[in-house]
Amino acid sequence: EHRPPRIDVSACDREPIHALGSVQPFGFLLALSSDWIVSHASGSLEDHVGRSPVEVLGMPATEILGVEALHVLRGRLQTLRGPDQVERVFGLDLLGGGALFDVALHRGGEGFLVEAEPHVAEELDTGELVRTLFARLQRTEGVDAFHREAVRQMRVLTGFDRAMVYRFAEDGSGEVVAESARAGLESYLGLRYPASDIPQQARQLYERNPIRLIADVDAEVSPVHPTLDPHGRPLDLSLAALRAVSPVHIEYLRNMGVAASMSVSILRDGRLWGLLACHHGEPRHLSMARRSAAELFGQMYSWALEGREREVERAADARARELHNRLMGAIASRDASVADFEDYLGELRGVVACDGIALCVEGRVACEGVTPDVRDLPGLTRFLNRTAMSRVYATHALGGAYEPAMAFADRASGVLAIPVSREPRDYLLFFRREVARTVTWAGKPEKALTLSDDGWRLSPRKSFAAWQERVRGTATPWGASDLRVAEALRVTLLEVVLRLTDSSEKERR
Ligand code: BLA
Known part of the structure; x- marks a missing residue:
């Protein structure tokens, strides 16, 4: 063996x-x-x-x-x-x-x-085509429909079998968030791929050069003469449309059953946000005019996306504000106690994307969804008392900071802790599960390596096992928008809890 x-x-x-x-x-x-x-x-x-x-x-x-x-x-x-x-x-x-x-x-x-x-003479005016496609894109509502329409349009524009929106997460991994595919093809929608599938230098290159076509993975590449210039340097093909791509990636595409691939960069603030990625089962050359049109479509899509995403953030902020008003209204209108506050757990859970939520106030604990065991929470809050310092504390790898958390890593690898009393002691906790358990990762561990003439080597789509090792004990990181909403909640909850404890103290007196 x-x-x-x-x-x-x-x-x-x-x-x-x-x-x-x-x-x-x-x-x-x-x-x-x-x-x-x-x-x-x-x-x-x-x-x-x-x-x-x-x-x-x-x-x-x-x-x-x-x-x-x-x-x-x-x-x-x-x-x-x-x-x-x-x-x-x-x-x-x-x-x-x-x-x-x-x-x-x-x-x-x-x-x-x-x-x-x-030269390929296009019967269609490609500029006019992009204008029409973009107009349809703009008529959609919300981010999901926007992505779905974009991949449909990309297929119209390119004639490829499959078009996907491939979005990068903070850790560099990617997820297929929208897909349009010819009937009968296996779907990749919702699948995640490790960051190593698109190496760092490729991502940097894709920020500078927004489109690449691989017309035929089996075509023999053509060498550039001379190999090295008089200074001993190879020719820089960063911006070349004809650049032959890495043989490692060619092998990857072959393993996926793809004969032609084209991807267009999706940029946000100049950084690579994702790719519009297209596949074809047969070799497929697209004319330069069509590629230009696809590039333009990608740019317009990127710009429009910024606006759509801002809308989503504004909606999240609005939800948090509305919850604030409701909580304040509730305690003003009746003789409430901290226990009543637990009725709002479900709603609180809706303002930050999480798998579970726990409220630990004055020695009482209430949980919803996937959380650590109630017995594990006192230890966790003691850890937070030492760490959080009356501020929002967030980690997506809790076990790294608080070792006992490794025992419940599958249930809670990420925690977003909002202190709700003036002294660190009482918390509202949002939890996220270990990422390997919450998403469908593509790839088969048993195919992690191939044996070739020069020994064992890593092949594309086969890096899965190595990757799985690295993400143990980590959750999807909390984003800037999560933290902003959490901060707003902190202020609200502090006020709520102060009033409630005031009134219950009065009662006792
Ligand atoms: C490039 N890898 C890419 C590209 C994509 C993917 C889209 C851009 C080039 C293109 O348009 O085809 C990955 N393609 C995917 C994924 C899906 C898809 C995830 O359709 C999901 C549906 N790849 C590996 C490993 C290495 C690797 C382990 O898996 C390194 C050893 C390399 N991928 C690799 C390289 C490139 C690449 C080097 C750059 C190719 C180039 O532009 O020269």
Whole structure:
């Protein structure tokens, strides 16, 4: 029996995916120096143009490109100002021989990169198409319907079998929050994937370059010549549309039964919030015009999303305010006691997303939902007395700070504690379960490793076991909005409890 070695998933983060030295063969690439001398060419030049890449190295562009094309490219180059900008020209007679190409242009290397694909004439006005799709998106109500409509539109736009909204959590893991798929395909909706499925450098790259198409996972990639420039550096393909992707990811897609993939970055405040990810069971090339349209749709979607999410936050704040008013009204209108306050547990539970809630006041305990055992709560509140200091305290890995909590990690790995008396002593506690128990994680542990000619190696979709080890004892982290609502609740509850204890003391007297 072979024993798998320990897996170092972080090794994935070190693969230089922006400079792997090859492109996909559905187009060709030329790198030109600032004085328009060819410094690099891809092997695919041969297939598209019938010239050997090595033969054109060192040639002035005037000997390869058509006069009209040179003029157009010079003009476009002038407009490339910002660092990560790309210009696209559709239907350009690039070589002056009559064949039309769709061309992308960006600064890079010692000058700029020109990428060309055979021109595809789109019957539809893609700008008009995006406008229509976006109008439909805006007619939806709420965040869920917004995502659902977006993936439906992405399928219309791309013709792919499947489109998903893949949203990242704070720990980098991702969840499929919306999906549109051809009938008969297995659904991924609601599945979670570990952070290691999309390594760090890939996420950074996707913030700069918002779209990538993998047209055919089985296509042989085309090497860029020369491999290293005179300074010994590989060509930086970060912004190249033709960039061949990591072989590790290609294997991942094959394991998923995917032949073509395209993803568009969803950004919030410039940071990667998620991906619009599309799959196809057969190889599928999308024209540059359609890819541009998908990119634009992704940008409009990203901007609109910010507004939708803000609406949700405002609604959560409003719920907390309303609860405040109701609690205050209740104690003002009748001769209430702390015990009555327990009637509100259900409602309190609704203002912060949690699996369970407990109220510990004056030695009394009331619980709802999934919580630690009542016997475990005194120990926990004593820990909180030392930690919370009259403030809201939140952790998504309670066992790390308070070791005895490991015993009930499955029921409560996350706690959000709101002190409700002036001295730390009484608390309202929100609990979240261990994440591995609350979500459906994708992947099969038994497929964590494969044996290849060079020994055991980590393969995509197989990092599951390693990941599961790492999330033991952790819950979904509390978000900024949870903390804001908790702080508002703290102020309310403090007031409520003070009044109630005042009145019960009066009674006793
Ligand atoms: C990239 N991984 C990606 C991408 C996605 C995923 C969407 C972006 C590239 C693309 O558009 O295809 C993951 N795809 C998913 C997930 C779903 C999906 C989770 O459809 C869910 C439905 N991958 C691993 C491991 C490694 C790894 C363990 O699982 C590292 C050893 C690597 N993934 C990896 C790399 C890339 C990647 C290197 C970057 C590919 C590139 O752009 O070059």
